[in-house]
Amino acid sequence: xxxxxxxxxxxxxxxxxxxxxxxxxxxxxxxxxxxxxxxxxxxxxxxxxxxxxxxxxxxxxxxxxxxxxxxxxxxxxxxxxxxxxxxxxxxxxxxxxxxxxx
Numbered sequence: 001x002x003x004x005x006x007x008x009x010x011x012x013x014x015x016x017x018x019x020x021x022x023x024x025x026x027x028x029x030x031x032x033x034x035x036x037x038x039x040x041x042x043x044x045x046x047x048x049x050x051x052x053x054x055x056x057x058x059x060x061x062x063x064x065x066x067x068x069x070x071x072x073x074x075x076x077x078x079x080x081x082x083x084x085x086x087x088x089x090x091x092x093x094x095x096x097x098x099x100x101x102x
Contacts, residue, residue: 005075006031010046015088018067018081024088025096027056029078041066043080062086 004011010028017024027045029037033053036044043056043064057063064082071078089096 002071002075004029004031004034004071004078006034008076010048011076011078013045013078013080015043015064015080015082018083022095023097024064024082024084024094034078037066037069037080043082056088057085060086060090062088064088 010030011034013027013029015024015027016022027043028048029044030046030053033044033046036053036055040055043066045054045056046052047054055063063085064080065085066080066082068081069078070080084094087094089098
């Protein structure tokens with residue numbers, strides 16, 4: 001099995017809805033959050049601002065069940081397809097990408 005390359009630090013992680021293919025969010029993973037994601041079947045990330053692990057949905061109830069996990073060719077970016085239990089964005093929007101650029 002191919003594993004991510006954490007030697008350079010955090011990995012960019014793109015989360016998409018497995019059914020609609022909409023991009024829901026972008027977050028960061030370290031080796032521990034990656035392992036917890038694999039073990040639990042739900043997404044875990046590293047908060048750069050709080051400097052701690054966080055289980056997506058732990059406070060909001062908007063968990064993300066992992067359907068598929070893919071690495072890019074450099075092994076330093078993850079694409080995770082999920083079945084979301086609710087909005088991905090902390091603002092309540094379905095996706096964190098809702099603001100149009102003018």
